[in-house]
Amino acid sequence: MATPHDKVFFGNGIVDAQDAKLGVATSAVLYGLSVYTVFPVHGSSTTRTAFRLPDHYQRLVESCKIIGIDTFASEWTYERFVDAVREVVAVNDPQDEVYVRATVHVDESIPGTRVRGLHTTVSIFLYDAAPIVPQDGMRLKTSVWRRIPDNAIPSRAKVNGAYVNSVLAKQDAIDSGFDDCIFLDINGHVCELSAANIFLVRNGVLITPDATNDILDGINRRTILTLAGEEGIEVQERTVDLTELYIADEVFVSGTSAGVAPVHEIDGRAVGSRETGPMTAVLRERHQAVLAGDRTHGWVTML
DSSP: OOOOOSEEEETTEEEEGGGOOOOTTBHHHHHOOEEEEEEEEEEOSSOEEEESHHHHHHHHHHHHHHHTOOSHHHHOOHHHHHHHHHHHHHHHOOSSOEEEEEEEEEOOBSOOSOOTTOOEEEEEEEEEOOOSSOSSOEEEEEOSSOOOOTTTSOTTSOBGGGGHHHHHHHHHHHHTTOSEEEOBOTTSBBOOOSSSEEEEEETTEEEEOOTTSSOOOOHHHHHHHHHHHHTTOEEEESOOBHHHHHTOSEEEEEETTTEEEEEEEETTEEOTTSSOOHHHHHHHHHHHHHHTTOOTTSOEEEO
16 A cells, blocks of 8 residues: 655645644545545656646646635646645655646635635655556456446536545446456446546547546546547547447547556456557557656646
8 A cells, every 4th residue: 555755745844754744624534525646756856857747737726716616726836736746755865657637625614514715735746656456357248337427526626525426336347357347428328537637549549438427537548649649549538439449449448547448358358458558558658658757748747
């Protein structure tokens, strides 16, 4: 299990990880009323880069707006956010790739089930980069749990409390001997995994559920779509039926903590030849290059 590096940004500055605490009566603890984002930082003391930092900041702003947190955007400019990221990365001085998790916590005590005008605290911590899914071929199970719909708890907002949905689904998959789950929406259409977006390849076309199918519109998902376009690959963002996955030539997933990982089995059915497919391999290589600091797209921020 991952553990935070020794120093954490919490509130207004750097503290020891053990001292970054929220009260048991805060909305963040009582109701899971926090939003977050995770992004990778590559390099060492001499040169470090963060991947798509403006997009991750914007996701925090948008997640706050969706659920009604109205104090973050006015108090935290992008420049302040970058300064805090630089500060916590510098003080921990990682010598290898790390993930950085930034969270906006509603830390008002016992305010009831409301959100407007409540005080927030920002935390930012580092942990060692380790993928959350196998990288050499995953086995997936269609979940017995349905994805939370947009008109209940919107998936496009990364709300901490909403991840109970993901925990239920992934734990069921693990208990059943699989690596992860596939969420379906209330109409039985494919959404995503517990914490990663899903893609399939059929007859040379790259297909993925569109952003209105109760998915997180992932930043790495957008990255894959851009890279696929540059490779001349036809892309379709649309509603996907579960049985399309069963007959796909390739299936893979993407996410900050998932990377680009091939799927070799779904519900006991082999995907293709149970090997990493050529399109998956190409997009994985391209994805790894941009994460490592390729500046072609302007996606990296120097820290």
